[in-house]
Amino acid sequence: MAEVKKERKSSSEESVKLFVGQVPKHMTEAQLLAMFQEFALVDEVNIIKDKATRASRGCCFVICPSRQEADKAVNACHNKKTLPGASSPLQVKYADGELERLEHKLFVGMLPKNVSESEVSTLFSKYGSIKDLQILRGSQQTSKGCAFLKYETKEQALAALEAINGKYKMEGSSVPLVVKWADTEKERQARKAQKAQSLASNVPINDSQHPSLFGALPMGYVPQYNGYGYQAPGTYGVMQYRLSPMQNQHGFHNMIPPVNQGNGLRGITPDLAPNMAPRSYAMPPASYVGSAYPAVPDLQHPLAYPGGIMSHRPLNSSPSSVPHAVVSGNSTTSFGTSKSSGSQVEGPPGANLFIYHIPQEFGDQELANAFQAFGRVLSAKVFVDKATGASKCFGFVSYESPEAAQSAISMMNGYQLGGKKLKVQLKRDNKQNKPY
DNA sequence: TCATATT
Numbered sequence: 001m002a003e004v005k006k007e008r009k010s011s012s013e014e015s016v017k018l019f020v021g022q023v024p025k026h027m028t029e030a031q032l033l034a035m036f037q038e039f040a041l042v043d044e045v046n047i048i049k050d051k052a053t054r055a056s057r058g059c060c061f062v063i064c065p066s067r068q069e070a071d072k073a074v075n076a077c078h079n080k081k082t083l084p085g086a087s088s089p090l091q092v093k094y095a096d097g098e099l100e101r102l103e104h105k106l107f108v109g110m111l112p113k114n115v116s117e118s119e120v121s122t123l124f125s126k127y128g129s130i131k132d133l134q135i136l137r138g139s140q141q142t143s144k145g146c147a148f149l150k151y152e153t154k155e156q157a158l159a160a161l162e163a164i165n166g167k168y169k170m171e172g173s174s175v176p177l178v179v180k181w182a183d184t185e186k187e188r189q190a191r192k193a194q195k196a197q198s199l200a201s202n203v204p205i206n207d208s209q210h211p212s213l214f215g216a217l218p219m220g221y222v223p224q225y226n227g228y229g230y231q232a233p234g235t236y237g238v239m240q241y242r243l244s245p246m247q248n249q250h251g252f253h254n255m256i257p258p259v260n261q262g263n264g265l266r267g268i269t270p271d272l273a274p275n276m277a278p279r280s281y282a283m284p285p286a287s288y289v290g291s292a293y294p295a296v297p298d299l300q301h302p303l304a305y306p307g308g309i310m311s312h313r314p315l316n317s318s319p320s321s322v323p324h325a326v327v328s329g330n331s332t333t334s335f336g337t338s339k340s341s342g343s344q345v346e347g348p349p350g351a352n353l354f355i356y357h358i359p360q361e362f363g364d365q366e367l368a369n370a371f372q373a374f375g376r377v378l379s380a381k382v383f384v385d386k387a388t389g390a391s392k393c394f395g396f397v398s399y400e401s402p403e404a405a406q407s408a409i410s411m412m413n414g415y416q417l418g419g420k421k422l423k424v425q426l427k428r429d430n431k432q433n434k435p436y
Numbered sequence: 437t438c439a440t441a442t443t
């Protein structure tokens with residue numbers, strides 16, 4: 001019955017969660033706690049673990065009782081200490097969403113374009129002292145009709161949110177203001193990635209695979225995900241249809257291949273239309289298509305390039321979507337059939353490669369396929385941009401043996417693939433000779 | 437252009 005006092009500091013309003021990277025996988029929470037407590041008050045350490053294997057993912061959360069203590073930990077440790085076994089210094093920063101939560105930042109939408117900062121300020125000052133306010137503006141300083149706003153306290157922000165959101169119309173406006181908590185950095189990135197994704201996959205692809213997207217719409221209407229980099233007033237992230245003349249003229253309409261205009265022809269898939277491959281790479285002789293290629297590593301053209309067959313979907317290719325050309329034949333070494341999931345398995349010293357100038361559309365699977373002729377591929381990883389999902393065009397391949405790696409280097413280094421020459425070399429090893 | 441990982 002009696003009020004239960006907050007039992008844990010770690011769940012209180014003012015506590016701060018830090019994200020810590022470059023944590024050796026063998027370290028325990030107790031060890032980390034002891035280490036961080038040398039620099040700041042710490043309530044708790046949680047190692048972030050793989051959901052399936054429960055193994056450490058090499059990072060953790062640190063809960064500090066206040067922002068001040070959290071800052072002490074950041075200042076003392078971030079980029080300043082390298083733990084034994086780690087390859088680079090500790091990364092210590094506010095966990096995703098913490099800064100936003102701490103700053104109680106509000107988004108205000110549906111502002112009339114002609115209202116000024118001071119008018120907004122006057123309205124919102126009724127609920128507390130405003131620490132920061134900016135109306136978002138375009139290139140000619142024209143208002144975008146929304147603003148970000150910070151109060152001194154969360155209570156003030158909440159009071160304003162509840163009093164104004166959906167209830168208050170500014171002078172001359174027929175719609176009420178929208179007030180909500182600002183998106184976190186992570187939510188923005190997610191939206192950005194989704195946008196990049198739809199641009200990459202919808203626009204250049206022939207519509208036969210996306211009938212639901214365009215089939216029922218009047219010409220000139222394209223689906224948009226919430227257009228802006230922030231909340232569109234009143235939409236809350238829901239798909240909506242907007243007229244987009246720019247995309248109609250230059251983006252979407254002109255991308256439809258002539259053969260598909262006006263005749264309602266569907267079902268021409270990229271697979272059957274080799275002329276629609278986005279780029280032309282040196283293709284293996286036709287007789288090799290359908291077998292694992294190369295069967296013999298010392299061919300002139302050691303690659304089975306999947307171009308024109310699967311390259312439209314590099315980002316979410318899965319073993320089942322990988323066509324014939326690359327997985328059959330002699331491969332006891334097929335990447336897809338061995339353990340390929342989860343964390344990167346590293347081979348013995350000298351068996352791990354760093355590869356640069358990987359074609360943009362290669363994913364992990366394509367990389368593995370390209371290198372499987374030289375030995376069993378333990379893992380293959382192409383690095384991608386976190387926000388956009390686009391390949392960074394470099395990656396790693398690990399073999400069981402250094403001999404395989406050497407063979408791959410001699411065959412593949414300098415090999416021209418998609419306009420650029422691959423650079424294939426042994427991966428650097430940062431933590432080779434660690435002290436006992 | 438060398439493993440960046442957010443329970």
